[in-house]
Amino acid sequence: MRIEVRAIGKGTEEDPIRPDLSTIPEIVNLREALDEYRKTHKKEITNITFYTLQVINYDEKNRQFEVEIKVNKDALDKLPDEIKSILEKL
């Protein structure tokens, strides 16, 4: 999907300009679910791509990004149900 999100960050090495993903509920939910999974299972789901994000356009004046998010559908069957159900909504 392609969406517009605001930019955050000062442009330094440690705080780069980047899309503010905290405004995308599905991504917030995914992060929370992954944190919960880490706590509960005391391990990470490693080396499985959940999604990729690419910047299509950046409006510097209005600090607005147009981004494309692609869910890795091949990963769905490898994921626990609680993560899979959230990723399917993205």
Add this chain to the structure above:
Amino acid sequence: MPTPIQGAGSLSWNDVVTNLKTKGALNKQYDKDVDGVLDWCVLRFPGVRQEVLQYFNNTKILIATSSMLELLNSAEKAGNNTSGISATSKELTIAGGTSTASGYTWIYISFPYSVTKVYACAYVNNVNCANANLEIFAGSDPSITPGSTGDTRYDTHLEPQASASDFKLYKHVNGTASIIASESVDLSNNVYYFVEIFVDNDNNILKVWRDNVLKFNLTPDTTNLPSFTAVRLFVNDSSTTTAQQGKFKGPVVVIYE
């Protein structure tokens, strides 16, 4: 009068030669226009992703080695802790800072002139550092302090300590850093990942692979990064209490045009 060749109907040897030159035979697989110049795109070039070769017409090699001793001998050192750079034939180790100071440290190999097409690959291991990068530098001075005017580059950013976005592509323009692509994935510390980047400003291609899978496919910023001057292997130590390291190993291959 040419003698017909047995089993070739009425073809003479000269006819066979003419047909081979114009219509081709097995050689046509490697020389499409049968002009005597082999086509790069159909040849195997050790260590280089096959699909990028079709974009090169007059390929040059900056370096192609699996000996990190050779790599280090061919490179220049820069950053906060150049004494923390060492190599064996197997691995190149870069300590970004020290046990009491954070810092950025890197090695670089410059192209002999500015180029518009670069393919680079290396195995990258962040060990315990904040991020370890394979970078294509576009400014005039590859030793310039990160964040300064003139710090212009693409950097593939291996950052296992990040929260589920452990592989990224940064663009830096005159010291201003931005993330232009990211992979939502949890990677592990102290594991080697194979990273490849290909930028071709002539054909508007910017691609990044991790472990042989295409992760990012973008349009390059030809306005701010019109040409490239060096390839860098970069380590960021973000700690003031621990000496953080990153490692690299071969094959390290860089071709350009």
